[in-house]
Structure formats: structure tokens, C-alpha cells
Amino acid sequence: MGLAGIIIVRENGDPVEAVAPSTYGWDDIPLIIQDIYFDSATASIDTGKVGQATGNNATPRQLLVNGTIQPFLDVPPQPVRFRILDGSTRMSYMLGFVTDTTNPQVSRIPYYLFSSDGGYLPDSVRKITSLEASPGVRNGVIVDFSNYANSEIYLMNFSDELRQGVIGSDSTGNHGSNPIKNKILQIRVGASQLPPIGAIPSSLPGIPVADTLSPDTTRTVRLTKSPSGGTTTAVFGIDDNQYDYNKINTVVKLNTIEDWTIRNETNAAHPFHIHLIQFYVMKVEKLDGTPLPFPDKYLGPKDNILVHPGEQVTFRARFNSYGRPKPFDTPGQIDSAAYMYHCHILTHEDGYYHPSDKTLGQFGMMQQFAVWDGTYTATALDEPMADEMVLFPNPAGDLLYLNAEASRVSTVRISDIQGRILKEQLLPPFAGTTSIDVSELGKGMILVEWISNGNRQVKKILLE
Numbered sequence: 006m007g008l009a010g011i012i013i014v015r016e017n018g019d020p021v022e023a024v025a026p027s028t029y030g031w032d033d034i035p036l037i038i039q040d041i042y043f044d045s046a047t048a049s050i051d052t053g054k055v056g057q058a059t060g061n062n063a064t065p066r067q068l069l070v071n072g073t074i075q076p077f078l079d080v081p082p083q084p085v086r087f088r089i090l091d092g093s094t095r096m097s098y099m100l101g102f103v104t105d106t107t108n109p110q111v112s113r114i115p116y117y118l119f120s121s122d123g124g125y126l127p128d129s130v131r132k133i134t135s136l137e138a139s140p141g142v143r144n145g146v147i148v149d150f151s152n153y154a155n156s157e158i159y160l161m162n163f164s165d166e167l168r169q170g171v172i173g174s175d176s177t178g179n180h181g182s183n184p185i186k187n188k189i190l191q192i193r194v195g196a197s198q199l200p201p202i203g204a205i206p207s208s209l210p211g212i213p214v215a216d217t218l219s220p221d222t223t224r225t226v227r228l229t230k231s232p233s234g235g236t237t238t239a240v241f242g243i244d245d246n247q248y249d250y251n252k253i254n255t256v257v258k259l260n261t262i263e264d265w266t267i268r269n270e271t272n273a274a275h276p277f278h279i280h281l282i283q284f285y286v287m288k289v290e291k292l293d294g295t296p297l298p299f300p301d302k303y304l305g306p307k308d309n310i311l312v313h314p315g316e317q318v319t320f321r322a323r324f325n326s327y328g329r330p331k332p333f334d335t336p337g338q339i340d341s342a343a344y345m346y347h348c349h350i351l352t353h354e355d356g357y358y359h360p361s362d363k364t365l366g367q368f369g370m371m372q373q374f375a376v377w378d379g380t381y382t383a384t385a386l387d388e389p390m391a392d393e394m395v396l397f398p399n400p401a402g403d404l405l406y407l408n409a410e411a412s413r414v415s416t417v418r419i420s421d422i423q424g425r426i427l428k429e430q431l432l433p434p435f436a437g438t439t440s441i442d443v444s445e446l447g448k449g450m451i452l453v454e455w456i457s458n459g460n461r462q463v464k465k466i467l468l469e
């Protein structure tokens with residue numbers, strides 16, 4: 006089809022590949038679903054509206070599959086595997102296959118969910134008639150077209166089945182209600198020619214939920230929304246914070262097992278995504294701990310789950326790779342040595358509060374974690390500083406002022422954005438404001454690191 010792609014990771018000796026439909030382009034098809042705003046005057050993608058907060062407005066919006074408008078697909082009358090990615094910036098969909106678009110509810114055909122973000126479901130396929138797709142989430146399904154030779158099947162969006170608070174659901178009003186109901190993809194099933202070369206696997210090698218292990222550490226991550234009022238705009242965050250490039254929010258020790266409980270304290274559903282690892286969902290609860298049913302969408306190895314308002318989801322993961330000696334490295338290396346966890350809705354995860362442009366980049370629903378191999382010992386590795394340093398002015402000229410309090414000798418280290426140390430000096434104990442001579446440094450962005458009493462803080466400053 007069109008100009009969009011995914012990376013498929015295969016494993017040697019995978020027993021399911023020998024059974025399931027696995028011939029790329031024939032019975033193994035990626036489906037990347039996106040919604041795009043088009044500028045009708047230029048017939049091009051309106052990039053200014055890709056991240057637009059409002060979902061239902063007059064701007065022409067198109068649903069794309071694999072980068073194609075009004076897509077269709079020829080398939081054989083056989084079991085066919087679809088590798089489904091919701092590549093939309095904000096929208097979720099409820100996917101169903103139907104034989105009759107004028108009567109979609111009664112003509113739905115069952116299909117089989119068999120893999121999730123990171124691998125196969127435990128034990129066996131699950132027979133379903135609908136599947137929730139949310140930004141960044143991947144699912145593998147098999148649809149058996151054996152009985153539908155020479156006919157048309159449609160992949161449709163049943164947005165009315167999405168739960169309240171999900172962007173794309175009918176219930177979210179202008180916050181994101183979905184103008185693109187109905188047809189996503191026309192599937193043209195051909196005439197019988199060949200015997201099927203793929204089947205629905207009778208069993209799956211996916212490992213079950215890791216409930217025989219016990220966690221070394223438990224954490225809570227809160228999806229939050231700040232209060233609004235007056236001129237203050239409410240912003241989504243994580244643990245009431247916005248993303249800070251210079252901050253490692255969480256340090257995990259290498260080769261330990263952690264349980265993370267993701268609490269959604271907001272009124273919107275957020276696809277929570279973590280880098281580096283795959284996790285297993287252990288339980289789903291209301292915020293007060295009342296158990297809730299375990300949905301199929303949380304089965305198998307995952308790295309992205311839609312967490313609904315008023316619910317908390319606990320997952321278990323082993324952090325078994327890419328440990329580094331220190332949980333914090335030199336400035337400028339932080340970004341390459343850290344991993345993210347964030348909401349996968351683009352307009353929630355990215356950005357910063359910019360008073361002159363309140364429509365873009367308000368949020369920053371993202372935090373960073375590092376995996377520490379345990380070889381470096383220091384005190385208070387991930388403790389917050391008691392006294393936060395204030396650096397000013399920014400931009401700075403010849404002198405930079407540091408306002409803080411240190412009862413012992415502390416260190417100021419200035420690096421460029423590549424991490425090269427430009428200047429390092431010791432400061433005697435002080436309380437209040439002390440000055441740092443930066444007149445010999447060139448113009449540009451610098452990272453100012455202040456190490457005091459075993460803690461360190463980093464801020465970016467522009468020299469001009």
C-alpha cells in the first residue's frame with residue numbers, strides 16, 4: 006500500500022512462525038492506522054494540525070492505512086495475519102471485521118488475538134469480535150477468510166464501544182469525538198486457488214504472567230492533571246511534574262524485578278508507554294484498590310497500555326539490561342543514557358508550557374529513568390535536593406549567579422551540550438547568592454552542574 010512502515014522482529018526457531026500465516030505481503034500484512042489533517046488548498050498534510058488538541062472540527066481529516074487514503078487490500082481466502090499498529094497522534098479505535106457495512110453489528114466476524122506489543126499471548130489465542138487500538142500499541146490478529154471467497158470484508162471502527170475518556174470515543178465530545186466512524190479498510194477476498202499455507206495456532210509459547218516471581222521494589226506512577234482556574238490552564242503530567250530534560254526521575258537497579266502501579270487520576274485515558282523493557286500486567290483495579298476484570302488487551306508482554314480514568318494498573322518487569330555504573334552521568338550524556346516512560350498521546354507527552362502559545366506544547370507527560378548496575382556507591386543517589394539551586398540570569402553574560410545554600414565545599418562544573426567540561430571550580434560554603442565568572446566561555450548553550458553534599462543538580466543556561 007502506501008508510505009508507512011513498521012519493523013518486524015523475527016526470532017530463529019519461533020514455533021508459531023511455522024504454523025501461523027507468515028508470508029509477508031500474502032497472508033502476513035502490517036496495518037498502520039493513522040488519522041491525518043489535510044490542507045484542502047494544497048492537498049498536503051497540515052503539519053500544524055497533526056497535534057491539534059480538538060478532535061472533531063471542520064478541518065478535513067482522513068483516515069490512512071499504511072499511508073494510503075481510501076485503502077483496499079487483496080487477500081486470499083485463507084487465514085491472514087494482521088500486525089496492527091495505531092500510529093495516530095491521539096486517536097484510539099475499536100476494530101471489528103464485518104461482512105455487511107450497512108448492518109455492521111450483526112455481520113461482525115470473530116477473529117483471533119495472538120500477540121501483543123512484545124510477543125505472544127500466554128497459552129492460546131483469544132477469540133474476539135473487537136479490539137481496542139491506542140496510540141503506539143501493537144497487536145497481532147488472525148482473521149480466517151476461508152469462508153469469504155469472492156467477497157468484500159471491511160475493517161471498521163466501532164467508536165461507540167470505546168469507553169468514556171478515551172480520545173476517539175463517542176462520549177468525549179469535542180475533546181476528541183471521532184468523525185471517522187465506519188470503514189477503515191476494504192478487504193477484497195479473492196477466489197480459492199491454493200490450499201492455505203497458514204493456520205490459527207493451537208497453542209502459543211508466550212510465557213504467562215510472571216506471578217511466580219516477587220518484586221524487589223514497588224513503585225507508584227501517578228498520571229495527573231493540575232487544577233485550572235482563572236488564567237491557569239490545566240496541564241497533564243506525571244506525578245504532578247512536567248518533563249525535565251535534565252532530570253532522572255527514577256533509578257532502577259539492574260537485574261531487579263519491580264512492580265509499577267500506574268494510577269490514572271485524570272479524566273482522560275492515557276496510553277502509558279515505557280522504553281527498554283517488556284512488562285506483564287498483574288492486576289487492574291479502581292483507585293481505591295477494588296479489583297476489576299482483566300481485559301484481553303493487557304495480555305502478553307507489553308510496553309504500552311491504555312490506562313482508563315479512575316483505574317490503576319499494576320505491571321511487573323525485570324530490568325535486566327543496559328545497567329550503567331552511575332545512575333547519573335555527566336551532563337549531556339543524560340539523554341543518551343536514560344530511558345523514558347510517557348503517555349503515548351503526542352499532544353500529552355511532548356512540550357512545555359509556553360504562555361504566548363497555549364495551543365501547542367502545553368504538556369510534558371514524560372519522565373526519565375536510568376538502570377544502575379550497582380557498582381557505584383554514593384549517598385542519596387536519587388534523593389531530591391533539599392535546597393534547589395537558582396541560576397540567573399538566563400541568558401547570561403559575563404557573570405552567572407547561583408542562589409542556594411551549602412554548608413560544605415561544593416563544586417560547580419560547566420559543560421557544553423556535548424558533555425565536554427569547560428570549567429570546574431570549588432565554592433566555599435555559602436548561603437544566598439554567589440557569582441561564577443563565565444566571561445571566558447564562548448556563546449551558546451551550557452549545562453551548569455552543581456554538586457553539593459552528595460547531590461547534584463543540572464540546569465541549562467544560554468550564554469550570549
Ligand SMILES: [Cu+2]
Nearest residue numbers: 275348350353
Ligand atoms: Cu495522555
